[in-house]
Amino acid sequence: MIKVIHMKVNGKQVELGVDDRECLTDTLRNRLGLTSVKKGCEAGECGACTVLIDGKATNSCIYLSMWAEGREIVTVEGIKGENENLHPVQQAFVDEAAIQCGFCTPGLILTAVEIVGSGKKYTRDELRKLISGHLCRCTGYENILNAVEKVAGL
Structure with a gap:
């Protein structure tokens, strides 16, 4: 069954008819062209599909599009730094060489954006x-952790 939903995606109002079985990953990637949202495990285990939903990092592969009614969705395409520069989290990933193949990077960046946005101080653990x-197959996580730690102000 098709349901019309309204959501804000990367700051823009969107109205779409979605199948009630359609996951948010498919809607964002295939219908809205937001290719930072990756399909990995399709079971909520790998984090490649992570987006911010109302500011909370969420696996979009196990989140139905119809649940996004009235929500604010942010993908990597929607985060911006000042004056056309990279977002501070993106810059930290570059500075710390936390990117190799890049498949996991958008999800990790959005999780880090949520962490930084919380204003809390965290230990490395x-x-x-x-x-x-x-899940990252390339970096062994240390560079990623260094980048998150750097931008979180530790």
């Missing part, structure tokens, strides 16, 4: 737990 829902 706490940050490790907060990013543990993301």
Whole structure:
């Protein structure tokens, strides 16, 4: 069954007819062209599909599009730094060489944006737990953790 939903995606109001079985990953990636949202495990285990929903990092592969009614969705395409520069989280990933193949990067960046936006101070072990829902095959996590730690002000 098709349902019309209204949501804000990267600051823009969107109205779409979605199948009630359609996951948010498919809507964002295939219908709205937001290719930072990756399809990985399709079971909420790898974090490649992570987006911010009302400011909270969420696996979009297990989140139905119809649940996004009235919500604010942010993908990597929607985060911006000042004066056309990278967002501070993105810059920290570059500075700390936390990017290799890049498949996991958008999800990790959005999780880090949520962490930084919380205003809380975390220990390195706490940050490790907060990013543990993301699978990365390239970096061994240390550079990623260094980047999150750097931007979180530790």
